[in-house]
Amino acid sequence: MENATSARERAQPKKVHVIGCGAIAREILAVCAANGLDHIELNCLPAIWHNTPEKITPGLREAITRARANGFERIFIAYADCGTGGLIDRLCEEEGVTRIPGPHCYSFFAGNADFAARWDDDITAFFLTDFLARQFEAFVIEPLCLDRHPELRDMYFGHYRKLVYLSQQEDAALQEKARRAAVTLGLEYEYRYTGYGDLTTSLIEV
Numbered sequence: 175m176e177n178a179t180s181a182r183e184r185a186q187p188k189k190v191h192v193i194g195c196g197a198i199a200r201e202i203l204a205v206c207a208a209n210g211l212d213h214i215e216l217n218c219l220p221a222i223w224h225n226t227p228e229k230i231t232p233g234l235r236e237a238i239t240r241a242r243a244n245g246f247e248r249i250f251i252a253y254a255d256c257g258t259g260g261l262i263d264r265l266c267e268e269e270g271v272t273r274i275p276g277p278h279c280y281s282f283f284a285g286n287a288d289f290a291a292r293w294d295d296d297i298t299a300f301f302l303t304d305f306l307a308r309q310f311e312a313f314v315i316e317p318l319c320l321d322r323h324p325e326l327r328d329m330y331f332g333h334y335r336k337l338v339y340l341s342q343q344e345d346a347a348l349q350e351k352a353r354r355a356a357v358t359l360g361l362e363y364e365y366r367y368t369g370y371g372d373l374t375t376s377l378i379e380v
Contacts, residue, residue, distance in 0.1 A: 188213065188247065189213050189214075189246065190214050190246075190248040190249070190250055190380050191241040191244075191249045191250070192214050192215065192216050192251075192252050193217050193237045193238065193250070193251055193252065194216060194217070194218050194219070194252030195218065195223070195224065195230075195253050195256065195279070196219060196223075197221040197224050197279065197303070198252065198279055198373070199216065199218045199221075200304070200305070201283075201304070201342050201373060202252055202373070202377065204342075205370050205373060205374050205378075211378070211380075214377065215246075216252075217237060219233045219234070219237065220233075221305070221309075224313065225313065225317050227256055227258050230253065230257075230261075231258055231262055231264075231265050234265055238265075238269050238271065249269075249271045250271065250272060250376075250377075250380045251266060251274070252274055252376075252377075253273055253274065254279060254281065254282055256278055274372065274376045275372065275376070276372065280301040280303065282373055282376070283303060283342060283368045283369075283370065283372075283373065284366070284368050284371055285368070285371045285372055298334050299334065299335070299336050300331065300334045300337050300359065301338050301339075301340055302338070302352050303340055303341075303342065304341055304342045304343060304345070307339060307341075307348045307349075307351045307355065308348065310358075314355070315358070320358075327359060331359045331360065335361065336362040336363070336364050337355060337356035337362070338364045338365075338366060339352035339363070339365050339366065341366070342370055352365070
């Protein structure tokens with residue numbers, strides 16, 4: 175007869191090793207906590223790769239190799255395409271793993287279907303998430319050298335019309351940061367609360 179410990183272990187889902195972008199680590203942990211996803215173990219790659227997408231796919235391949243060496247059978251990639259031009263999808267096919275659907279985090283936070291439906295109006299939008307609102311200086315201003323050369327602003331952002339803040343949490347301080355970011359870039363400001371969007375669905379289904 176099966177003992178109680180064995181029955182509990184059999185009933186629990188197998189551990190899943192999630193390899194995610196550091197820019198959405200906080201959100202992944204929040205979704206896991208809210209939905210009791212205790213079977214998920216998170217490993218994040220550097221958030222700054224958001225600005226250098228050519229590093230993402232090799233980094234993911236190394237992380238998958240390490241996870242399998244550590245005994246993980248179930249692996250999930252918490253990235254969208256993220257500017258890799260289909261390379262993450264190719265890696266997923268080669269490695270037999272899956273990722274969050276969508277072209278980027280703006281899309282899956284908004285909900286991929288909703289993001290696509292709004293695209294005609296948003297084609298001239300520059301997007302922020304909670305992470306980018308917090309890290310606007312480090313991830314936008316400094317990499318583009320706008321702190322040293324503010325005259326470059328219009329060269330980078332002259333074709334944008336508005337800054338759209340897609341917020342995961344309703345936080346007045348972050349909204350103020352996003353408003354100031356819009357002023358800095360010379361753009362109209364628009365706020366949309368999205369919650370965690372398709373990230374929640376993806377993690378629950380892992």
